[in-house]
Amino acid sequence: MKNIFKRAAKGAHVPHLKNTSDVATVDMPLPSKIVLSMQQHIGAPAQPVVEKGDEVCVGSLVGKEGGFVSAPIYSGVSGTVTDVREMLTSNGGKATCVEITPDGKQTVDPAIAPPMINTYEEFTAAVRASGLVGLGGAGFPTSVKLTLKNFDTVDTLVINGAECEPYITADNREFLEHPEDIMSGIAAVQKWCQIKNVIIGIEANKPEAIKTMSSLCAGQSSVTVKELPSVYPQGAEKILIESCTGREVPRGGLPSDAGCIVMNVGSIAFLARYLATGMPLTARRLTVDGDLIADKKNVNVIIGTPIQEVIDFCGGATGEIGEIIMGGPMMGLSVMDPSVSTLKQNNAILVMSREKATLPEANACIHCGRCIEACPMGLSPVMAAKAYRLEKVEELDKLMVDLCMDCGCCTFVCPAKRPVSGTMKLAKAMQKKGAKK
Ligand code: SF4
Ligand code: SF4
Structure with a gap:
């Protein structure tokens, strides 16, 4: 079935809140430690190549790629490997992690050199x-x-x-x-x-x-x-x-x-x-914002820095924290524990008050169709919710719920405050499971 709509014409007019557009990036000082998850990418996890007690430099290989769809992991500090074990990560799961305590010298790995490329x-x-x-x-x-x-x-x-x-x-x-x-x-x-x-x-x-x-x-x-x-x-x-x-x-x-x-x-x-x-990926820019952050800014952070230390560097929270989000408020992930560390793909840390983070109470669907109008993929979340409730897998397939990209536009526009995109996630899982039978 072909989609007959103009995807780009849809979507939602979310507030921009680009508070830090004009704020130049600053380097964060060395953290007390870095914790490098071996699962910082889509695909197979990286395999640690260091052990507790090893000395590493800036740019040293810490985890080699675990397959074709994978990526190596490098240290952004010089120092000592102080732990290698399974830990909680900022994307909510557990993964093998390498903890490194910096020595403060930031010695660069002598093997770092621009790659020679002829083909x-x-x-x-x-x-x-x-x-x-x-x-x-x-x-x-x-x-x-x-x-x-x-x-x-x-x-x-x-x-x-x-x-x-x-x-x-x-x-x-x-x-x-x-x-x-x-x-x-x-x-x-x-x-x-x-x-x-x-x-x-x-x-x-x-x-x-x-x-x-x-x-x-x-x-x-x-x-x-x-x-x-x-x-x-x-x-x-x-x-x-x-x-x-x-x-x-x-x-x-x-x-x-x-x-x-x-x-x-x-x-x-x-x-x-x-x-x-030849210096591999060891640091990146993060936007640190949210209604509770004292000093909103863009920060160049060594990958693996504990989130709490990034928040502290930005002046800390000015009130009781309701939620910390890695990424944006529409598609980002809620961080359960701020002691976990940043990953390569994290582009923002948002610190939100309880007031901003609390979802309003959901009411009954009024069949207004706004979720359909907003969906950039041309889907019908309201019909998908019904098919999901009735466990009609074939109907979910016809409704093409697999095209849902979890953007959250449907939830954003819903006047009844229904968790529409959350239901789409469940519907997608049901369709996938049904398709496997
Ligand atoms: S936007 Fe909300 S209330 Fe309107 S049809 Fe969709 S789910 Fe129902
Ligand atoms: S979350 Fe899925 S169903 Fe909802 S608007 Fe985005 S693509 Fe459409």
Whole structure:
């Protein structure tokens, strides 16, 4: 069944709350320890290559990739490995983690050197060795994304600078602080993956970023900037592709089925820095915000830093905390314990009051259809909820609930305050289970 709608025309007008757009990134001092989860990406967990008592440097390998869809993990501090065991992580699960106590010297691993690249295979190997995963929140290993069956399958690189979730401004700061790195990363991917066109998609609520990138792209026929409407979830991969190229990713398909690769702006800028220096992914920019954060800012944080230490660096909370969210308020994850550590794909820490975090009481559905109007995937959450209640798996399949991307637009617009996207999650699980029978 083909979807006959314009995905990009839908969505929700969520508040922007980009409080830190104009706040330049600051480096956080060394934390008391870092805890590196071996499961910081989609795919197989990394395998620890260090033991308790080992000494490591900045950029030392700590976990090697556990398969093709995986990524290596590196230390962002020099110091001593003080623990290797299963621990709770910020995405709510448990994983093998490596704890390192810094020695304060920040000695760089002597093996760090820019990669030598003469072929496409050497390029993808270098991307793999960099430890890069999608820094916009997805955590998909970049080397897998850039491994093409043949160069004819993809003609367009879409740079995701939409940053459509409220509060988060980490990508906006990348545009303003390191635009040359972005252009250099684009040039590398264009060259080695033989990409004809590049479109940098930026939401209209980032005028400075649009201006900066447009001026750098002037005179480059193959790289253009596309101003996107500020409608959530403009940065969702399928929506972004449609907004930037007019192409639709088919049901169950990948961006490459629409001839595209999508890379987050932070990822492409990091890639340029890695190719120039050989320093793998050990730190990243986080937006620290929320109604309770005393000093809202963008912070360059060593990956694995305890969340509580990042919050303390930003002045701590000004009241009783209701919820800490890793990522944005629409699709982020609630953090149960602030002593857990940051992961590669975490782009924000939001500290919310009880008042902001408490969900309103749900009322009966009034069949207003707003959830249908808002769904960017053209789904009918209200009908899916009924089919779920009646356990009609075939109906769920017809309603294409597998296309739901958990964006939360339906919940956001529902006047009855129903947990619509939560029901969609359950419906998807029921459809999947039914499909396996
Ligand atoms: S938006 Fe809420 S009240 Fe309206 S149809 Fe959807 S679930 Fe029902
Ligand atoms: S959460 Fe799913 S059903 Fe709800 S609006 Fe987003 S894609 Fe549509």
